[in-house]
Amino acid sequence: MRIHEYNPRDWKSHPPYSFKAYGSSIKRGPLKKLVPIEQTLSEITGPLFSDIQLQAGENDLTRDPSTGKEAMGERIIVVGRVLDEDERPVPNTLIEIWQANAAGRYHHPIDQHNAPLDPNFTGAGRCVSNDKGEYRYLTIKPGAYPWLNHTNAWRPAHIHLSLFGPSFVTRLVTQMFFPNDPLIALDPILNSVPTKDGRQRLISAYDHDVTEPEFALGYRFDVVLRGRKATPFEEPR
């Protein structure tokens, strides 16, 4: 069996499991050293969802799919590419999206923030990258919302993203932020990322070429997943 391994997780890019300023990470992050293992067939394979059939409108969060009624708030277009570390496109990969509404409230029973719910906004969508790794969805710009991490804590506006890539080790869940948001500097979750350029990579860019006249502003956000090592690992015989 010839295993073509993936690059390791880049711990200079990813947050640590426990980050003091993010209170709920303290009791929920593994404390013992991770056990390193070689990648095997179990790690270099993973779910591909190649036969997934998305329903029309799953990449358009601005309307209730059953009624066609429009959600409230500022419509935005989000585009980007899913790439690996060698800038090769990651095609046909499932992207799941969820977010708060324009007022900063999630369509979830646990969210008791005193802000209006929007009956036409579920805040959930899905899309699949194309052959060039490109994806695109329409949504409503999410609002900031308060949380209980510390006094007067507010999450900057963000969109949650979940991606699979080609293997079990390329799995990624992350959050996309918006440029020039004053709450970004104050957010312990984003600031858990150890490097400045790592944090910057979670902030989308305004892109006037994506913006459509008389319709919506455009933002660009590329996602980079673990790439493959240069040469396949040849097994000693």
Add this chain to the structure above:
Amino acid sequence: MRKQTPSQTVGPFYAIGLTRTPMNSVANESTQGERIRIEGQVFDGDGAPIPDVMLEIWQANAYGRYNHPDDKQEKPLDPSFTGWGRSGTNEQYFYSFETIKPGLVPGNNDSVQAPHINFCIFARGMLVHAYTRMYFADEPANATDPVLNSIKNKKRRATVIAGREDRNGKPVYRFDIRLQGENETVFFDM
């Protein structure tokens, strides 16, 4: 060269995006193999079960083949089995999967891996997902599994081996995951 996009927590509201529809029935009526149920809880550093945790599994089919183009073994694929599932927790903070027991999977250097299920754990408070594996307590191949044997401490090794009970004639494997504490589950970096 581009750098990896940093991981962030799934947060407390992942259910609207990720578990709206149940995805924890991995096997259906026509799937080949021994029907099993896997269930358990995920505990935090205080020993409390976590309600807002999400688990994903990835496994080979009953023959030991993964449904993926990089698995080029000549074993049969099972068209009714993707090998992937996802579970949130129920009101009692239990996750569960209905699946089949996977077969032996080749390891590196001509080794053989005991039947195992690959787990990925996400939760509010987890800035990066954690990887572990579940092995089967009643499986003789565990003795020669390279990953199990790489965990030198036997007490730690036991944290990734699920015990079996029979419930109405069906095997149920209990796999609790402890994120911290004396019996912290072994998590892998690979």
